[in-house]
Amino acid sequence: MKKQIQLSNQETYAYMQAGETNQPVLVLVHGNMSSSFHFKPIFESLAKTYHVIAPDLRGFGDSSYHAPLESLHDLADDLKLFLEALKIEKASLAGWSTGGPIVLSFAARFSAVTEKIILIESASLKGY
DSSP: OOEEEEOTTSOEEEEEEESOTTSOEEEEEOOTTOOGGGGHHHHHHHTTTSEEEEEOOTTSTTOOOOSOOOSHHHHHHHHHHHHHHTTOOOEEEEEETTHHHHHHHHHHHOTTTEEEEEEESOOBTTBO
């Protein structure tokens, strides 16, 4: 079941989470035309080792889309606000497809919050 959280930029993010809060945090970032739903096949197995969190990015799945996106960096900013709202100080992030450049942008701009990054069939920082 998805939860929702209000970000400080007034967007509402829907997300799934599983695993123990004392485990390392792994954030799964979906690609274009998808949502956290696409991580369901691997979600529970990852939760055995990680506190795994899969948000629906702004404008996808069950998340809001109040402010238009100008670039993928906006979604990286949202992820930072998302982690702040959840009071998570450090996380590893896995980006699939368009989630890849979002994770790269996040890691480059918020290195103090980034433990590791994982790219899965990633697009480039330039997008498509």
